[in-house]
Amino acid sequence: MAVSEDWGSLSDPDVIEARDVYYNIGIRPLPKDRYAQEQWNMAQLHTCVMNRLEGVYKNATHIAPHDFHNYWAVAYDAVHFLHEHHETEEGHYFPYFDGGNLMIANENQHAEFAEPILETLAYLDSVNPSKPEAQPFFASKFRASVDRWLVTAAKHMAAELGTLDAEHLKRSGVTVHDMDTAKEDVGKHTMSTQVLKYSLPAIMAAVPRDFDFPRELPWWGKFILTPMLAYCFGYGRMKYYWNAKRWEKTAPNPPS
Numbered sequence: 001m002a003v004s005e006d007w008g009s010l011s012d013p014d015v016i017e018a019r020d021v022y023y024n025i026g027i028r029p030l031p032k033d034r035y036a037q038e039q040w041n042m043a044q045l046h047t048c049v050m051n052r053l054e055g056v057y058k059n060a061t062h063i064a065p066h067d068f069h070n071y072w073a074v075a076y077d078a079v080h081f082l083h084e085h086h087e088t089e090e091g092h093y094f095p096y097f098d099g100g101n102l103m104i105a106n107e108n109q110h111a112e113f114a115e116p117i118l119e120t121l122a123y124l125d126s127v128n129p130s131k132p133e134a135q136p137f138f139a140s141k142f143r144a145s146v147d148r149w150l151v152t153a154a155k156h157m158a159a160e161l162g163t164l165d166a167e168h169l170k171r172s173g174v175t176v177h178d179m180d181t182a183k184e185d186v187g188k189h190t191m192s193t194q195v196l197k198y199s200l201p202a203i204m205a206a207v208p209r210d211f212d213f214p215r216e217l218p219w220w221g222k223f224i225l226t227p228m229l230a231y232c233f234g235y236g237r238m239k240y241y242w243n244a245k246r247w248e249k250t251a252p253n254p255p256s
């Protein structure tokens with residue numbers, strides 16, 4: 001009988017509860033209220049962030065020997081995605097909400113896990129298989145590093161959704177123009193910093209099947225462009241199965 005693995009911080013009740021918060025908001029249909037769309041969109045993104053992390057955390061002990069370079073790329077991107085998400089919020093999103101004052105508590109929460117996340121990235125960098133001086137990778141070390149910040153980060157992402165609650169935004173005097181300008185700034189920044197041929201397949205692989213995300217991406221982007229990019233540029237070993245409408249990937253979530 002297979003011995004079930006310890007999923008560390010992923011099994012923490014606070015992490016499970018926080019992920020339920022994002023998922024249960026993100027799974028709703030697109031809200032008609034522009035204010036409610038703000039929280040809905042963020043909930044979907046937070047769900048994808050955690051799905052990517054879950055995939056690489058759980059698969060750290062299930063890497064085929066010849067496949068480590070793929071696993072490494074997926075793992076590094078998954079952790080970096082979380083780091084980049086919060087950097088983008090601080091530079092290009094929060095400032096539009098009452099000059100940043102509305103999100104000040106959430107921005108302070110970022111500081112609680114920013115350093116430990118960078119330490120995880122530094123660990124992954126030390127085992128980067130494309131470097132001649134790369135050290136051997138240990139799943140236990142990687143997971144212990146993630147365990148140092150995952151609970152705090154997961155709880156923060158739920159708290160942020162509380163700040164973005166539609167009624168709270170309205171009471172706080174946030175305007176539709178504020179939200180639209182923030183969205184535009186985030187969009188421009190993302191397009192200028194992400195390498196689309198890699199980042200689009202990576203994010204799409206983490207989207208739950210019933211989510212309408214990213215909403216701006218047309219059907220052909222989801223079902224033609226994304227699989228083409230994954231196929232042509234080989235992000236990990238991802239392949240798209242048309243009949244099942246699902247991805248097979250190096251770091252699946254949940255792991256098979």
Ligand SMILES: [Fe+2]
Nearest residue numbers: 086089106160
């Ligand atoms: Fe955040």
Ligand SMILES: [Fe+2]
Nearest residue numbers: 042085089160
């Ligand atoms: Fe966020």
